[in-house]
Amino acid sequence: MQPIHIVGGGLAGSEAAWQVAQAGLPVVLHEMRPLRQTEAHKTDGLAELVCSNSFRSDDAATNAVGLLHEEMRRAGSLIMAAGDAHKLPAGGALAVDRDRFSAEVTRRLGEHPRVAIERGEVAGLPPAEWDSVIIATGPLTSPALSAAIQRLTGEAELAFFDAIAPIVHLDSIDPAITWRQSRYDKAGPAGTGADYINCPMTRGEYEAFLDALLAAEKTSFKDWEASTPYFDGCLPIEVMAERGRDTLRFGPMKPVGLSNPHRHGERPHAVVQLRQDNALGTLWNMVGFQTKLRHGEQASIFRMIPGLQNAEFARLGGLHRNTFLNSPKLLDGELRLRAEPRLRFAGQITGCEGYVESAAIGLLAGRAAAAERTRAVWTPPPPTTAFGALLAHITGGHLAAEGEGARSFQPMNVNFGLFPPLEAPSHDAAGHRIKGKERGAAKKRALSLRALADLDRWLAAPARAAAE
Numbered sequence: 001m002q003p004i005h006i007v008g009g010g011l012a013g014s015e016a017a018w019q020v021a022q023a024g025l026p027v028v029l030h031e032m033r034p035l036r037q038t039e040a041h042k043t044d045g046l047a048e049l050v051c052s053n054s055f056r057s058d059d060a061a062t063n064a065v066g067l068l069h070e071e072m073r074r075a076g077s078l079i080m081a082a083g084d085a086h087k088l089p090a091g092g093a094l095a096v097d098r099d100r101f102s103a104e105v106t107r108r109l110g111e112h113p114r115v116a117i118e119r120g121e122v123a124g125l126p127p128a129e130w131d132s133v134i135i136a137t138g139p140l141t142s143p144a145l146s147a148a149i150q151r152l153t154g155e156a157e158l159a160f161f162d163a164i165a166p167i168v169h170l171d172s173i174d175p176a177i178t179w180r181q182s183r184y185d186k187a188g189p190a191g192t193g194a195d196y197i198n199c200p201m202t203r204g205e206y207e208a209f210l211d212a213l214l215a216a217e218k219t220s221f222k223d224w225e226a227s228t229p230y231f232d233g234c235l236p237i238e239v240m241a242e243r244g245r246d247t248l249r250f251g252p253m254k255p256v257g258l259s260n261p262h263r264h265g266e267r268p269h270a271v272v273q274l275r276q277d278n279a280l281g282t283l284w285n286m287v288g289f290q291t292k293l294r295h296g297e298q299a300s301i302f303r304m305i306p307g308l309q310n311a312e313f314a315r316l317g318g319l320h321r322n323t324f325l326n327s328p329k330l331l332d333g334e335l336r337l338r339a340e341p342r343l344r345f346a347g348q349i350t351g352c353e354g355y356v357e358s359a360a361i362g363l364l365a366g367r368a369a370a371a372e373r374t375r376a377v378w379t380p381p382p383p384t385t386a387f388g389a390l391l392a393h394i395t396g397g398h399l400a401a402e403g404e405g406a407r408s409f410q411p412m413n414v415n416f417g418l419f420p421p422l423e424a425p426s427h428d429a430a431g432h433r434i435k436g437k438e439r440g441a442a443k444k445r446a447l448s449l450r451a452l453a454d455l456d457r458w459l460a461a462p463a464r465a466a467a468e
């Protein structure tokens with residue numbers, strides 16, 4: 001049987017290789033290190049953690065990434081098994097000894113009878129005779145391969161920077177202050193004329209917000225990031241603020257074409273707009289608010305915006321060197337490139353964010369490729385699971401914004417805003433009314449319980465043969 005080829009032995013590629021091999025199929029894992037390094041990797045180990053040593057919260061009951069950990073464990077993940085084997089004390093987080101973790105992944109794949117590890121760069125499109133390939137080359141995909149992918153997908157569809165605007169959970173936006181309206185009530189091709197949530201600012205509120213923005217601590221680009229050409233049209237808001245006190249008011253915060261129904265006849269001095277980000281309508285992004293402010297500063301500064309005083313953020317803003325596809329347009333529901341279905345993608349290059357998320361998408365790509373090779377039908381995980389919610393973000397859940405092309409799709413960590421919503425339970429098991437803050441936690445617990453029950457059914461479902 002022809003092997004499945006996996007390009008990139010990082011978090012996603014290592015997990016994908018394990019899943020294919022555990023399904024009984026031969027796999028060749030191609031990793032360019034140590035013959036060629038990326039700007040961030042330091043070792044020749046598989047699944048090297050390039051920065052922090054944390055897999056974040058391990059709380060499966062009330063945290064979406066903790067839930068993803070649990071789903072991966074139940075699906076036989078190598079990354080989670082190696083993480084659990086080498087965990088370090090870190091409170092509620094799963095932190096790992098990075099060297100032992102990477103050594104364990106390298107050893108277990110190296111010893112697996114169905115895995116061959118080949119060291120060397122795949123410096124262009126994989127050869128035509130590789131009929132099933134998973135490309136998992138990550139945010140620092142080598143230039144020769146990314147250029148080849150770009151030729152295949154079109155220049156605008158593979159980005160080399162992310163430009164991330166913060167995303168807010170809808171139910172944390174105050175409807176008593178904000179209102180829904182598109183600028184000049186324009187409906188556009190998919191809208192109604194009331195497509196944006198608007199947050200009004202008086203002159204005093206705007207000036208105070210600007211002062212906070214200018215005084216806040218920013219993160220800087222790494223040397224190798226600074227030497228990559230900065231793209232136009234995606235200036236961080238704090239850089240715009242530095243250019244003049246009115247620059248933001250004439251840019252993303254312009255107050256024109258909007259009238260506040262809560263204050264008839266009063267023109268706002270500035271307006272922050274939020275646009276629906278996912279098809280479920282649970283997440284809204286702050287338009288034009290890509291930023292390099294420190295994460296610790298962002299929440300408190302953005303909560304100065306009227307209507308966002310209690311905002312809960314599904315994602316904070318950022319701007320980094322990255323490499324990722326416009327996946328909702330380019331990939332099908334099985335992570336295959338529509339234009340060349342022998343090529344699947346996995347990991348950060350698909351537009352997920354984070355070690356655990358990258359590995360999770362590797363797990364799904366490995367299973368999907370193995371099913372295809374054995375002529376079985378691959379059923380994607382239910383959208384109610386963390387696996388399914390993340391896959392939906394990548395392949396289908398994102399709403400493209402008019403006029404922004406490839407850049408409107410941006411990387412995302414797993415979070416409960418990606419899950420189909422659920423009514424928060426009003427009473428606990430003992431019949432007592434659940435109040436205030438506890439309702440949020442109760443809702444997360446209900447989402448987790450639903451996810452794990454649906455996951456177990458998905459994992460237990462027998463494979464079906466594909467129709468000839």
Ligand SMILES: Cc1cc2nc3c(=O)[nH]c(=O)nc-3n(C[C@H](O)[C@H](O)[C@H](O)COP(=O)(O)OP(=O)(O)OC[C@H]3O[C@@H](n4cnc5c(N)ncnc54)[C@H](O)[C@@H]3O)c2cc1C
Pocket residue numbers: 007008009010011012013030031032033037038040041047048049050051052053120121122123136137138139140141142145321346347348349353354355356358359
């Ligand atoms: C500087 C930096 C810091 C980050 N810090 C964090 C963090 O602290 N926490 C977090 O959760 N996430 C972090 N991320 C984001 C992301 O989670 C990691 O990059 C993660 O490693 C992505 O997993 P991956 O498998 O997609 O890619 P990687 O783990 O990077 O694996 C890709 C592999 O492909 C290889 N490769 C590339 N091109 C080729 C080629 N042409 N042929 C053969 N092999 C190739 C690379 O050598 C690498 O081993 C960071 C990203 C960057 C760039």
